Amino acid sequence: SIAHFSTGMHPMWQGPLVAPGGNRQSPIDIRVRKSVFDPHLKPLTPDYDPGTCSQIWNNGYSFLVEYDDTTDKSILKGGPLEDNFRLCQFHFHWGESNAWGSEHTVDRRLFPAELHMVHWNSNKYRRFEEAVMEENGLAVIGVFLKIGKRHEGLQKLVDALPAVRHKDSVVEFTRFDPACLLPANIDDYWTYAGSLTTPPLTEAVTWIIMKQHIEVSHDQLAVFRSLLFTSAEEEVQKSMVNNFRVQQPLRGRTVRSSFT
Ligand code: SG7
Ligand code: ZN
Secondary structure, three states: OOOEEEOOOOHHHOOOOOOOOOOOOOOOEEOHHHOEEOOOOOOEEEEOOHHHEEEEEEOOOOEEEEEOOOOOOOEEEEOOOOOOEEEEEEEEEEOOOOOOOOOOEEOOEOOOEEEEEEEEEOOOOOOHHHHOOOOOOEEEEEEEEEEOOOOHHHHHHHHHHHHHOOOOOEEEOOOOOHHHHOOOOOOOEEEEEEOOOOOOOOOOEEEEEEOOOEEEOHHHHHHHHOOEOOOOOOOEEEEOOOOOOOOOOOOOOOOEEOOO
């Protein structure tokens, strides 16, 4: 049968999603003038071993680049963090057009996509599943993507994406250095206490949002948009676009900045 394609709808037009009623939900709009400079915030020190990279998985919401997190080989420390956090996966959120797609915004500015590098606290917990339920369980680095030059590091990943076009597909993907997706300046960031942006929406996340964005080409993002929310068996195929959550109220939280 002929596959039918429909683009996703901008979640802003779908009305509110789940209302978990928490006080530290994500994502949020970062209001630059209201963020508070904290001179005690340390530089962030990611220490990643590309050898821990294992596979790419289309989970029907995004594609995840997964890392072996059975040892402390790829870790994040420093910044606002007191413990070591182990990298388990990174993924992206993006729009159907370049006019929107990021989950966080900066003074209401939307970016075409946002990278999330997900880490869990390996000093306090034994597994990701345990950490995800705890207040200080996770640390996620957020990096905004802008349209510009082709990103050489990202291209190896883009080339692998057609193999995980459908939901539930998995391919081996090794030796990818996640540090190549960080901006040149990782010393300038905002940080706040928040949540996962998909179910279970647990309020477990220390968010670290990079001030500097990275550039990718329109063609590279077009390959993200060629992925599907749907599995190979489904008759009506849906493009994987607009896979971001609506913004959540700040509810008295402070966003701290590492820079003035
Ligand atoms: C994506 O974002 C996936 C999820 C992730 C979720 O849907 O990366 O991961 C899995 C294993 O499905 O959920 C628990 C978790 O990491 C939310 O992550 S996010 O808050 O950084 N956006
Ligand atoms: Zn995410």
